[in-house]
Amino acid sequence: MAERTTAPTASAASAATSSARRRGAAEARPVIELVGARKTYRSGSIEFEALKGIDVRIDEGEYVAIMGPSGSGKSTIMNVLGCLDTLTEGEYRLGGVDVEDLDEADLAAIRNRQIGFVFQQFHLLPSLSAERNVELPLVYAAVPADERRRRARAALERVGLGDRFENRPGELSGGQQQRVAVARALVGEPTMILADEPTGNLDSVSTADVLALFDELHASGRTIVLITHELEVAERARRIIRVRDGLIQGDEVTA
Amino acid sequence: MSWLETFRTSWAAVRSHALRSVLTVVGILIGIAAVILTVGLGLGTQKDVSAQISALGSNLLIVSPGSTTSSSGVRGGFGTGSTLTIADAVALASHVSAPDVKAVAAEKTSSQSLTAGSTNWTTSVSGVTPSWLSVRSRSIEVGRFLTSSDDAQSSDVVVLGSEAAQELFGRTVGVVGQTVTVAGTSFEVVGVLAPAGSDSSSNLDDVALVPMSTAQTQLSTGASSSVSTVYLEAASAGRLSAAYQEARAVLLTTHGIADASGADFTISSQDALVSTATAVYRTLTVLLTGIAALSLLVGGIGVMNIMLVSVTERTREIGLRKALGAPPGAIRRQFLVEAAILGLSGGVLGALVGSLAALLLPAAIGSSVVVSPAAIGLSLGVSVAIGIVFGVYPATRAARLAPIDALRTE
Ligand SMILES: Nc1ncnc2c1ncn2[C@@H]1O[C@H](COP(=O)(O)OP(=O)(O)O)[C@@H](O)[C@H]1O
Numbered sequence: 001m002a003e004r005t006t007a008p009t010a011s012a013a014s015a016a017t018s019s020a021r022r023r024g025a026a027e028a029r030p031v032i033e034l035v036g037a038r039k040t041y042r043s044g045s046i047e048f049e050a051l052k053g054i055d056v057r058i059d060e061g062e063y064v065a066i067m068g069p070s071g072s073g074k075s076t077i078m079n080v081l082g083c084l085d086t087l088t089e090g091e092y093r094l095g096g097v098d099v100e101d102l103d104e105a106d107l108a109a110i111r112n113r114q115i116g117f118v119f120q121q122f123h124l125l126p127s128l129s130a131e132r133n134v135e136l137p138l139v140y141a142a143v144p145a146d147e148r149r150r151r152a153r154a155a156l157e158r159v160g161l162g163d164r165f166e167n168r169p170g171e172l173s174g175g176q177q178q179r180v181a182v183a184r185a186l187v188g189e190p191t192m193i194l195a196d197e198p199t200g201n202l203d204s205v206s207t208a209d210v211l212a213l214f215d216e217l218h219a220s221g222r223t224i225v226l227i228t229h230e231l232e233v234a235e236r237a238r239r240i241i242r243v244r245d246g247l248i249q250g251d252e253v254t255a
Numbered sequence: 256m257s258w259l260e261t262f263r264t265s266w267a268a269v270r271s272h273a274l275r276s277v278l279t280v281v282g283i284l285i286g287i288a289a290v291i292l293t294v295g296l297g298l299g300t301q302k303d304v305s306a307q308i309s310a311l312g313s314n315l316l317i318v319s320p321g322s323t324t325s326s327s328g329v330r331g332g333f334g335t336g337s338t339l340t341i342a343d344a345v346a347l348a349s350h351v352s353a354p355d356v357k358a359v360a361a362e363k364t365s366s367q368s369l370t371a372g373s374t375n376w377t378t379s380v381s382g383v384t385p386s387w388l389s390v391r392s393r394s395i396e397v398g399r400f401l402t403s404s405d406d407a408q409s410s411d412v413v414v415l416g417s418e419a420a421q422e423l424f425g426r427t428v429g430v431v432g433q434t435v436t437v438a439g440t441s442f443e444v445v446g447v448l449a450p451a452g453s454d455s456s457s458n459l460d461d462v463a464l465v466p467m468s469t470a471q472t473q474l475s476t477g478a479s480s481s482v483s484t485v486y487l488e489a490a491s492a493g494r495l496s497a498a499y500q501e502a503r504a505v506l507l508t509t510h511g512i513a514d515a516s517g518a519d520f521t522i523s524s525q526d527a528l529v530s531t532a533t534a535v536y537r538t539l540t541v542l543l544t545g546i547a548a549l550s551l552l553v554g555g556i557g558v559m560n561i562m563l564v565s566v567t568e569r570t571r572e573i574g575l576r577k578a579l580g581a582p583p584g585a586i587r588r589q590f591l592v593e594a595a596i597l598g599l600s601g602g603v604l605g606a607l608v609g610s611l612a613a614l615l616l617p618a619a620i621g622s623s624v625v626v627s628p629a630a631i632g633l634s635l636g637v638s639v640a641i642g643i644v645f646g647v648y649p650a651t652r653a654a655r656l657a658p659i660d661a662l663r664t665e
């Protein structure tokens with residue numbers, strides 16, 4: 001804890017500032033709160049502490065980049081924020097609710113309704129068409145088939161793939177696949193987009209496409225957490241949180 | 256996730272490994288085919304037996320000369336002269352000593368050559384008493400049956416089975432009034448029996464019947480009073496064993512045999528017939544039930560094995576689905592339905608193979624095999640249940656995977 005370089009109050013204050021700037025006088029509402037978060041991985045007798053006690057607060061509508069070198073704990077943070085993994089110690093409140101109090105089915109519902117994921121490796125199902133991949137979150141939200149189809153197509157059109165409904169991932173370029181993944185992340189209209197190195201496997205043109213989509217999503221009021229190790233990418237966000245060796249090293253508002 | 260969507264997803268998974276899926280369900284296929292054959296044999300045997308029983312007459316006891324109960328074989332001569340006589344039949348007809356015997360018919364059978372015009376036909380000619388028709392549950396197609404006055408006068412009249420008539424005259428109508436020569440005597444055809452098919456040992460339609468007294472005087476080779484079979488009709492099915500006991504007592508008395516184990520006659524009932532007919536069925540049933548149980552077990556383990564492979568192969572997919580909001584229940588359902596589809600495929604293929612075998616088997620074992628819709632329905636239900644039972648463990652494992660571990664898998 002002594003190593004922490006950014007006080008939680010400072011982080012909260014900067015978040016409040018960015019939020020206030022966007023929404024005028026309205027009161028800032030925290031979506032994400034990590035308090036004293038620690039994560040220790042255990043494989044057999046070997047233990048590794050990937051998060052060494054961090055505090056983060058992110059308000060509704062913020063566009064935050066989490067930046068740091070490889071192995072610094074960025075993905076670990078994102079997995080915790082996305083309710084895909086749990087903390088070893090500390091607290092994670094999502095929309096004011098401590099996720100530790102929730103069971104698997106509740107967490108599934110949260111991932112389904114509130115969070116859209118974009119992964120570095122795209123994680124599309126190779127046997128399904130672009131449209132069917134994008135439909136998946138709606139399938140688990142029990143949306144009727146015809147509405148699912150309509151919304152999946154609208155999402156694909158929004159990411160510029162209006163002519164690729166029937167193509168399977170193998171028939172698409174990396175940039176196109178990541179755009180399908182973005183369409184899948186936004187089709188359920190979640191309040192929050194979590195992206196782990198979404199441009200890590202993309203060329204510069206595709207990177208620009210995907211980042212432009214994130215700008216749009218931010219403009220439409222979504223909370224975005226973008227994980228990257230490239231400064232160029234991180235600078236598209238309004239706030240950059242720097243991590244190193246499982247600790248937060250800096251938290252600054254850009255632009 | 257709706258059931259339709261679950262089914263669609265699981266079906267796609269099964270189809271993506273079509274060959275593997277088919278190989279997986281071979282065990283279930285064999286098991287279900289065996290179940291269908293087992294049930295089919297049971298029904299077929301029932302059908303065969305009831306056909307034989309109705310061909311033979313109901314509530315029937317059959318008295319034959321000689322004893323076949325001991326390992327010493329037949330006692331009392333078939334060749335040297337029958338131990339059963341017309342006097343026995345008369346004694347058995349007594350309402351005092353055998354009150355549960357409703358009717359008695361005697362039969363004295365020999366093989367004879369019949370001639371009609373230039374046509375020769377060798378068949379079994381039986382001297383019978385007038386009660387034969389009702390005791391054997393037969394009926395007359397045309398003309399009349401033998402009467403007691405035929406018997407009293409030893410008339411030279413004959414009633415032909417439909418097949419014997421066909422062989423002698425090339426037709427079964429218009430033969431009444433024709434003449435048939437047997438052992439040098441001319442007989443007038445007075446009637447033709449309605450067809451009855453065959454029982455286990457003989458063709459019931461290739462026969463010629465003459466009055467008992469005529470057979471004794473003109474066709475007899477051995478002792479003229481001996482008969483080959485006496486048929487007893489019990490008062491009801493429930494009185495069959497009472498009639499059996501009474502008939503046995505009467506015959507032991509008239510034959511003057513003190514020790515029942517020295518009986519020179521045999522009384523058999525349809526119970527005996529049924530047990531003979533079911534012997535084949537029982538052996539095959541034990542065999543097939545064993546095969547079915549073993550195959551279904553092996554098939555179920557096969558399904559479990561392949562489902563575990565399927566879960567492992569698709570760990571990343573499971574992780575992704577969970578990340579996108581699939582609750583554990585939806586994942587479990589998806590894999591359970593996949594296992595059920597595998598089971599059902601085995602069931603459907605097994606039902607096809609079983610039905611095909613049911614078509615071919617009767618020719619090989621000489622017993623009917625009846626494929627019933629109920630057996631097929633039951634089999635399909637069982638095959639689905641096996642898929643589900645053996646799919647529970649793999650599906651639960653899939654449902655329990657931690658989303659992040661699943662996603663990280665390469
Ligand atoms: N499942 C795991 N088991 C053990 N160590 C892990 C596991 N996942 C990540 N780590 C370790 O934790 C540290 C942080 O990993 P990660 O959060 O993936 O970093 P980043 O995304 O910043 O590259 C790394 O040193 C990594 O080796």
Ligand SMILES: [Mg+2]
Nearest residue numbers: 074075076196
């Ligand atoms: Mg990472």
